[in-house]
Amino acid sequence: MLEEYGLRLIRLDLPFRLNHVNCFLAEGVDGYTVIDVGLHNKETVKRWEEELAGKEVTDLIITHYHPDHYGYAGAFQEKYGSKVSMSQIDAENGLYSWEEGLLSELGKYYTLSGIPEQVARQMIENTEEFVPRVQPYPNVGHYLEEGEKLVLGKYEYEVIFTPGHSEGLVTFYNKEKNALLSTDHILPKITPNISHWFHGDPNPLASYFDSLDKIAALEVDFIIPSHGKPFHDGHLRVLELKAHHDERLAALHEIIQTGCTVYEACEKLFNKQLNIHETRFAIGETLAHLEYLRLKGECIRELQGEVYVYRS
Numbered sequence: 001m002l003e004e005y006g007l008r009l010i011r012l013d014l015p016f017r018l019n020h021v022n023c024f025l026a027e028g029v030d031g032y033t034v035i036d037v038g039l040h041n042k043e044t045v046k047r048w049e050e051e052l053a054g055k056e057v058t059d060l061i062i063t064h065y066h067p068d069h070y071g072y073a074g075a076f077q078e079k080y081g082s083k084v085s086m087s088q089i090d091a092e093n094g095l096y097s098w099e100e101g102l103l104s105e106l107g108k109y110y111t112l113s114g115i116p117e118q119v120a121r122q123m124i125e126n127t128e129e130f131v132p133r134v135q136p137y138p139n140v141g142h143y144l145e146e147g148e149k150l151v152l153g154k155y156e157y158e159v160i161f162t163p164g165h166s167e168g169l170v171t172f173y174n175k176e177k178n179a180l181l182s183t184d185h186i187l188p189k190i191t192p193n194i195s196h197w198f199h200g201d202p203n204p205l206a207s208y209f210d211s212l213d214k215i216a217a218l219e220v221d222f223i224i225p226s227h228g229k230p231f232h233d234g235h236l237r238v239l240e241l242k243a244h245h246d247e248r249l250a251a252l253h254e255i256i257q258t259g260c261t262v263y264e265a266c267e268k269l270f271n272k273q274l275n276i277h278e279t280r281f282a283i284g285e286t287l288a289h290l291e292y293l294r295l296k297g298e299c300i301r302e303l304q305g306e307v308y309v310y311r312s
Contacts, residue, residue: 010051024036036063060080064184070086090168106120194208215238261310
């Protein structure tokens, strides 16, 4: 399906319930461009060795700093000598998010969220397990800019900043084909995780809504996502994603009528069995929605002892 675009989709396995990530290979005049690289593990290294045998990779573009897109970037750069480009804010987040300074703060934030001590400890350990999967860090030689034009395969794309899923997430729009490399901004079957990670953007859900509106204005048809298969009628999917979050906000507003900690609200909002990795994302998403409500004046947050309580 992507051959007419001069793109090759490289589907890499992930050891999670979300079991894959789509990376891309585009042939250029002087060599190849790779978009995203997966986790830094032996399976990823082997797969790229197979895909890139005999090829020169001049450029590596990282769409955002999350491990399944960014993790292998530094080691990939060392191996193939590619110039790395990504947004400045996510380049900085990539250097900050896996270091002791932030990791040592997680326990305090989890206490404020009302997370039981044993669960919090497991969540911290789960985060620390990602450290070797994102190192070494890449040397970013170019910061992508809003509106910048890039040739990827057979077409030119415009860089569009779409924060929400991450602060510096970028997508790539081709006007001629009305197509969007949507990365993790718009996905076909699942909703992108929009989390508050206790640092950075104070209102990531508001940022996500703004980013959806930015893409909605383009009335994009063909979406090429980082998880799942490419699909048409992208403008309709944008409406579905906005409706989903509106429903979650309404449900959460009802849940906190009598007051809840972040952890209590999360359990009621998701209401299903989650492993520790999934619990981390569920907590982040619950907090993002709670902060959206609070900053809109639709709920309050009170510090009761060592725990925050949110109340409609």
